[in-house]
Amino acid sequence: MNGGIRMSIAFYKDQFIPVNQAVIPIDERGHQFGDGVYEVIRVYNGKPFLLEEHLLRLESSAKAIQLQLTHTLPELTTIILEGIKLAHLDDAEVYVDVTRGIAPRAHLFPDVPSVLAMTVRPTRIIPDHLRKTGVKITLLPDERWTNCYIKSLNLLPNLLAKQRAFSTGYYEAVFYKEGLITEGSSSNVFIANQGKLYSPPLSKKILPGITRAKVLELADRMSLTFQEAELSIQDLHGADEVFITSTTYEIMPVVQIDDQTIGTGLPGPVTVSIKEAYENEIKQVTNKSLA
Amino acid sequence: MNGGIRMSIAFYKDQFIPVNQAVIPIDERGHQFGDGVYEVIRVYNGKPFLLEEHLLRLESSAKAIQLQLTHTLPELTTIILEGIKLAHLDDAEVYVDVTRGIAPRAHLFPDVPSVLAMTVRPTRIIPDHLRKTGVKITLLPDERWTNCYIKSLNLLPNLLAKQRAFSTGYYEAVFYKEGLITEGSSSNVFIANQGKLYSPPLSKKILPGITRAKVLELADRMSLTFQEAELSIQDLHGADEVFITSTTYEIMPVVQIDDQTIGTGLPGPVTVSIKEAYENEIKQVTNKSLA
Numbered sequence: 001m002n003g004g005i006r007m008s009i010a011f012y013k014d015q016f017i018p019v020n021q022a023v024i025p026i027d028e029r030g031h032q033f034g035d036g037v038y039e040v041i042r043v044y045n046g047k048p049f050l051l052e053e054h055l056l057r058l059e060s061s062a063k064a065i066q067l068q069l070t071h072t073l074p075e076l077t078t079i080i081l082e083g084i085k086l087a088h089l090d091d092a093e094v095y096v097d098v099t100r101g102i103a104p105r106a107h108l109f110p111d112v113p114s115v116l117a118m119t120v121r122p123t124r125i126i127p128d129h130l131r132k133t134g135v136k137i138t139l140l141p142d143e144r145w146t147n148c149y150i151k152s153l154n155l156l157p158n159l160l161a162k163q164r165a166f167s168t169g170y171y172e173a174v175f176y177k178e179g180l181i182t183e184g185s186s187s188n189v190f191i192a193n194q195g196k197l198y199s200p201p202l203s204k205k206i207l208p209g210i211t212r213a214k215v216l217e218l219a220d221r222m223s224l225t226f227q228e229a230e231l232s233i234q235d236l237h238g239a240d241e242v243f244i245t246s247t248t249y250e251i252m253p254v255v256q257i258d259d260q261t262i263g264t265g266l267p268g269p270v271t272v273s274i275k276e277a278y279e280n281e282i283k284q285v286t287n288k289s290l291a
Numbered sequence: 292m293n294g295g296i297r298m299s300i301a302f303y304k305d306q307f308i309p310v311n312q313a314v315i316p317i318d319e320r321g322h323q324f325g326d327g328v329y330e331v332i333r334v335y336n337g338k339p340f341l342l343e344e345h346l347l348r349l350e351s352s353a354k355a356i357q358l359q360l361t362h363t364l365p366e367l368t369t370i371i372l373e374g375i376k377l378a379h380l381d382d383a384e385v386y387v388d389v390t391r392g393i394a395p396r397a398h399l400f401p402d403v404p405s406v407l408a409m410t411v412r413p414t415r416i417i418p419d420h421l422r423k424t425g426v427k428i429t430l431l432p433d434e435r436w437t438n439c440y441i442k443s444l445n446l447l448p449n450l451l452a453k454q455r456a457f458s459t460g461y462y463e464a465v466f467y468k469e470g471l472i473t474e475g476s477s478s479n480v481f482i483a484n485q486g487k488l489y490s491p492p493l494s495k496k497i498l499p500g501i502t503r504a505k506v507l508e509l510a511d512r513m514s515l516t517f518q519e520a521e522l523s524i525q526d527l528h529g530a531d532e533v534f535i536t537s538t539t540y541e542i543m544p545v546v547q548i549d550d551q552t553i554g555t556g557l558p559g560p561v562t563v564s565i566k567e568a569y570e571n572e573i574k575q576v577t578n579k580s581l582a
Contacts, residue, residue, distance in 0.1 A: 010317050024315035024322060026301050026408045031315060032388065033446040034325030065451060095396055097323070105386055106415060107446075107453040107477055117317045124397060145448050146434040154445035155324040155398070157436050160356060162398040186398055 008121035009087045011079055016086060019119055028115070029100040033107075034153035036099030036114075037061035042123065042247050043084055043092035045288040051077060053210045054247075061151045062098060066109070069098055070116040083120040093123040093248070097153060124248060131275065134255035134267045135171035137244070139233060140164065142175035142182045142205075149204050158185040172244055174236075174257075177205065181231040187246040188212040191231060191239035192270035198235075201228035211245040211278075218277040224270065241268035243275075250282075251275040299412035300378045302370055307377060310410055319406070320391040324398075325444035327390030327405075328352035333414065333538050334375055334383035336579040342368065344501045345538075352442045353389060357400070360389055361407040374411040384414040384539070388444060415539060422566065425546035425558045426462035428535070430524060431455065433466035433473050433496075440495050452476040463535055465527075465548075468496065472522040478537040479503040482522060482530035483561035489526075492519035502536040502569075509568040515561065532559035534566075541573075542566040 008019040017023060029035035038061075039054040048054075055073045062069050071079065080094055096118045103110030144157045161173035162185040173185045181189055181200055188209040190199045197219050202208050219226045236242060242254035242262050251274055253267035267275070282288055299310040308314060320326035329352075330345040339345075346364045353360050362370065371385055387409045394401030435448045452464035453476040464476045472480055472491055479500040481490045488510050493499050510517045527533060531554050533545035542565055544558030558566070573579055 012317065019318065020316050022314045022316050024317070024319070025311050025313050026303060026315070026386075026388075026410055027310065028315070028322065030323070031319065031321040031390075031408075032329070032386075032444060033450055034444055035447055035450055038323070065447065066454070095317075095323075097317075099322075104412065105410070107450050108457055109450070109454050117322075119317055119396070121395065141437075143437040145436050146432075147448075152447050153323060153325055154447045156326055156356065156443050156445045157438075159324055159326055159398050159400070163357070163400050166399055 004088050006088045009083055011083055011118040013115055025102055027104055028102045030153055032105050036097050036153045037151055038097035040247050041094040044282050044286040046090050047286040050210050064150045067100055068114050070114045087120040091123050092120055095119045131252055134253035136256040137172045137174050137254050138165045138170040138258050139176055140173045142177040147204055148206055151207060161185040176233055179232055181236055182206050184244050187244035187249055190243050192241040193239055197224055197226040198229045200231055209245055211247055215245055215274055241271045243271045251278050295379050297379045300374055302374055302409040304406055316393055318395055319393050321444055323396055327388050327444045328442055329388035331538050332385040335573050335577040337381050338577040341501050355441045358391055359405050361405045378411045382414050383411055386410045422543055425544035427547040428463045428465050428545050429456045429461040429549050430467055431464045433468040438495055439497055442498060449476040467524055470523055472527055473497050475535050478535035478540055481534050483532035484530055488515055488517040489520045491522055500536055502538055506536055506565055532562045534562045542569045
């Protein structure tokens with residue numbers, strides 16, 4: 001299609017389009033209500049990583065808001081693979097959303113088809129040194145709704161928290177609710193104490209992270225003990241090691257929480273071993289060559 | 292422009308467009324995050340009602356999420372009045388939103404201009420008999436975020452509640468949080484007891500309704516006593532009268548809450564007098580002829 005030149009590309013409704021093309025009218029329920037669900041999928045070496053897991057979660061999110069997906073999961077897979085191919089990108093980020101369609105604005109669900117939107121573009125660069133030296137995070141109150149297990153397009157509280165973290169010198173905002181850690185504005189949280197891994201239990205309060213689940217699988221393979229546990233702010237401050245996970249962050253060590261240094265101030269051994277195992281997993285699954 | 296034919300019309304960025312025109316790319320922060328604020332303004336007799344109040348609230352909402360409005364309030368007024376004129380509509384509904392613009396998807400605020408979107412269309416018909424006989428509402432837990440005083444595009448919990456109310460035979464969902472009434476999915480709540488009016492206090496938990504404020508002003512003029520008061524579920528069930536207010540509903544009597552009849556099962560005298568005063572206010576301000 002484009003002679004092999006790397007490019008960003010989008011898909012809307014039923015066709016591939018240039019990524020900046022105006023395709024959405026004002027009366028679209030994503031735009032007016034955030035009435036939709038989404039996923040972000042990383043592509044390494046031209047291959048989408050953990051695609052099936054992401055699509056299954058998209059399906060769960062849609063079901064939770066009584067939204068009919070536009071395509072079957074095999075059809076979505078075909079569209080995503082075609083998009084990656086058309087974009088000629090090895091290292092890419094696929095964004096997919098499904099909204100409750102286009103209809104004159106009214107709260108009640110309209111009797112119109114849902115709409116699929118997708119972009120495929122070069123991945124946001126997370127400087128590799130950050131994953132080596134670790135990042136600083138800030139703790140903020142969790143002001144979000146009670147159903148954060150749904151990956152919906154209602155992301156304003158997450159944006160405000162991320163922006164506040166950034167503007168005060170932190171890389172990510174991690175939320176607490178009634179004194180207990182929930183998750184980051186776009187990540188899950190883990191701690192390690194005496195070689196053992198802990199993370200808040202899955203509940204309606206947090207997203208069931210795909211990277212989180214992969215970490216648990218890797219920990220199991222590495223015979224690392226993992227336990228779901230409610231973590232207090234004090235637990236985080238006093239932890240030997242802290243890291244956050246997401247599709248984009250992968251495994252990101254945390255070395256400072258607000259003005260408190262964590263552990264030695266360097267990524268600890270459990271974090272580093274999980275990080276290496278995750279990177280190896282990517283390489284094995286996608287045949288990605290060593291960096 | 293259109294020879295006086297009634298029509299819907301839209302405005303996007305800096306020009307008037309057909310209401311269904313695709314103008315928004317996928318990478319728009321309203322669509323992807325609900326990252327914006329909005330207002331709905333009723334037009335009676337070709338005149339927008341309480342326009343200044345709505346624009347001031349739009350400004351407050353924008354400020355609360357650190358969003359720069361695209362236009363000054365006088366400029367917005369001009370665009371809205373021009374839209375109403377172009378649409379040739381006497382009875383209309385103006386929807387205005389401002390989003391944080393168009394940029395490759397990332398949580399942090401991009402350095403791009405905000406974008407204005409507007410639609411002007413015939414108002415949704417609320418059958419007049421409903422305002423005469425009253426409606427049934429259902430009480431649902433308030434699952435929304437903690438900053439509902441901001442009129443943002445994150446409306447998924449409101450949609451889900453409204454849809455649930457509708458699908459179980461109710462006209463509106465009214466929320467409670469920790470046993471106390473907050474507001475409806477798109478309305479404020481009032482009760483009357485022994486001729487006295489009560490409504491939950493303004494706080495971060497509820498929208499400062501424009502119609503709510505007008506009701507207070509009218510109550511004052513009518514020498515009706517009003518008091519801001521935390522209302523329990525029991526207070527609602529036991530009230531002499533209940534009504535809900537919004538720009539679209541205006542003053543809507545509530546005669547049943549779940550399976551419990553309120554008062555006599557008919558709109559009570561305080562509700563009716565407020566409703567008549569509100570309708571008179573519309574007529575006086577907009578020179579609307581009597582129905």
